[in-house]
Structure formats: C-alpha cells, structure tokens
Amino acid sequence: AQTVTQSQPEMSVQEAETVTLSCTYDTSESDYYLFWYKQPPSRQMILVIRQEAYKQQNATENRFSVNFQKAAKSFSLKISDSQLGDAAMYFCAYRTSNQAGTALIFGKGTTLSVSS
Amino acid sequence: ETGVTQTPRHLVMGMTNKKSLKCEQHLGHNAMYWYKQSAKKPLELMFVYSLEERVENNSVPSRFSPECPNSSHLFLHLHTLQPEDSALYLCASSPWEVVAAEAFFGQGTRLTVV
Numbered sequence: 001a002q003t004v005t006q007s008q009p010e011m012s013v014q015e016a017e018t019v020t021l022s023c024t025y026d027t028s029e030s031d032y033y034l035f036w037y038k039q040p041p042s043r044q045m046i047l048v049i050r051q052e053a054y055k056q057q058n059a060t061e062n063r064f065s066v067n068f069q070k071a072a073k074s075f076s077l078k079i080s081d082s083q084l085g086d087a088a089m090y091f092c093a094y095r096t097s098n099q100a101g102t103a104l105i106f107g108k109g110t111t112l113s114v115s116s
Numbered sequence: 117e118t119g120v121t122q123t124p125r126h127l128v129m130g131m132t133n134k135k136s137l138k139c140e141q142h143l144g145h146n147a148m149y150w151y152k153q154s155a156k157k158p159l160e161l162m163f164v165y166s167l168e169e170r171v172e173n174n175s176v177p178s179r180f181s182p183e184c185p186n187s188s189h190l191f192l193h194l195h196t197l198q199p200e201d202s203a204l205y206l207c208a209s210s211p212w213e214v215v216a217a218e219a220f221f222g223q224g225t226r227l228t229v230v
Contacts, residue, residue, distance in 0.1 A: 004158065009156070033215065033216055035218060037221075042223060043204065043206075043223045043224045043226075044221065044222075044223050045206065045208075045219075045221035046221075047218040050216070050218060052216065091159065095215065096215070097215045097216070099215075100166070100212050100213050100214075100215060101147045101164065101166035101167075101171060101210075101212040101213075102164075102215070103149050103151075103161045103164050103172065103208075103219070104208075104219050105158075105161070106151075106158045106159035107158055108156060108157060108158045109158075
C-alpha cells in the first residue's frame, strides 16, 4: 500500500521569504501523480500544484514549485515570495495511475504560518 | 458556488442520535469520496463511490453508512457514534476516468459527538 509522509508538522516563514515543505512517499508503482493541496482556515482544500511521475521536469505554478526526486521518492513544495495569504495547512497527496476512480492518499499535513 | 457543497457545516450530536451529512457536486463528476480529518493524522479515506457504486470501504465501522443515490449526491448516515468520531468530514469528487485529475473538495462538516 502506498503511504505519504510529511515530517514537518509546523513551519514558519517571513513575508517575501522562501520556504520549502517536505514530502516523501512510498510506492512500488512507476507511474502515478503527486499533488500539493492547501487548506486555509475556511477548510476548503484547494489544489496548489500537480506533478506527473513520468515527467522529469518539475512543475511550477507562479510562486509555487516542486522538487520531484523520483528515485528518492521525494516531492517537496517551494513557496517563493511568501505572502500572508499563504498561511494554511498544506497536504501532500498521491494517486495511482493504474486504476480509474481511485482516491488520493494524503499525508498528515504541515501547518505554515507567515509573519510580517 | 464552490462546486462541491457540504451541509451542515457544523453538527453536534449525542451518541444515541441519528444524523446525516450531505454532499452535492455540480461539476459533472462521477466519482465521490468521504474523508475523515482528525488532528495530527493523515486524511483518512472512508468510502469511494465510482459511477454510483461503492468500490472501496476502508474498514469503516458500521455506525457510518454511506449512500450515493446519483452521481451528484453523496450522504453519510451516522448512528450511535462515539466521541472519537468527532472530526472534520470532507467530501470530494473527481472525474472517474481521468486519473490525472485533481479531487475537488467541499468545505467539510465539523462533527462533534457528545
């Protein structure tokens, strides 16, 4: 069974600085998808970024980028130029590509605080 | 309009009560999911419905009973709950046939069992 581990329960960053959130996963599959979700106090889970395992190029979305290391099974999220609105809980998630309709598997999450 | 709507947002119930959580999605998706979010734990997948049929039940206690009457609606019926069942219950949906697709979430129901 696949598992997702986020080893940092809490992280903090100052506005305009850069922060990296860690995620590792365990799988025997070669093709899968990885996601980072953001959960602000409103509780609405929002997709931040997605990575396809067969693509070597790291995904980027504006200030958000990932460092995907397939051999190491590592998928970290880098937030550049942090803003107060980035404060939230961030979840790393895994989905197999071998079967339709499968659910995402999540880590425990990392709470990010941003100070001015 | 968030796409996935959950009601109620908050629920307090006694251990002998029966209540239901409702989830509705307006995205045309045909896979829906119930997750339980407790503090300091990963989101726990409870149930998966694909094409209105339950395809996964991760050993959830029978006091939780899901129902999916059509592809747009998902319910979670609750009865004889325990205090440890207090948590945030999240509903999500995605297009069944697109493995790369993200899951879209509702805002959750904060359940407190007293």
